[in-house]
Amino acid sequence: DTAVSQTPKYLVTQMGNDKSIKCEQNLGHDTMYWYKQDSKKFLKIMFSYNNKELIINETVPNRFSPKSPDKAHLNLHINSLELGDSAVYFCASSQSTGLAEKLFFGSGTQLSVL
């Protein structure tokens, strides 16, 4: 019954590896997002998709590649992981791209790069 679910919850990996985080929403929303929360709790948007189309790409290294196979899913693939990629990654969704839309967040994926 979880509205926005992301897996895995924890991910520990070595530098240089490639990893993926999956996200699914069962709310019927059109828009999905990836946010990164650093060690100081600062949240910053990375990507946004609307109906499987990329609409926001915030100066994220091209090692990060989002993929949306359908509007209920937005996965995040990261190549050649670096120490600085360690953070908590949150998936979110909203009904549409309206300015004041409520975002529904997943519970986060804590990525630790060793």
Next chain:
Amino acid sequence: AQSVTQLDSHVSVSEGTPVLLRCNYSSSYSPSLFWYVQHPNKGLQLLLKYTSAATLVKGINGFEAEFKKSETSFHLTKPSAHMSDAAEYFCVVSPPGSFQKLVFGTGTRLLVSP
């Protein structure tokens, strides 16, 4: 550029006493403003939002916030704190434009003691 400043990184209150979490915004336009709450190991949840309607906004769990244009503030208040209110609170501004790209404050950790 849009931004928000949360004036306190930590706020400590006793259960049953009022809560005040301060937020100032910077915006060239009439902004949309939000407060989100993050409980430990959980995703963020919307508490309330301001979208240029009533300046006093009521949210969930007894929280409310008042938009004061003259002071560029959007402080979050609650008359009586509960232990369950202990969490991280984020003030958020939504810049104008076609797509939602939330800008988060750095967060305020609310500690509630018995």
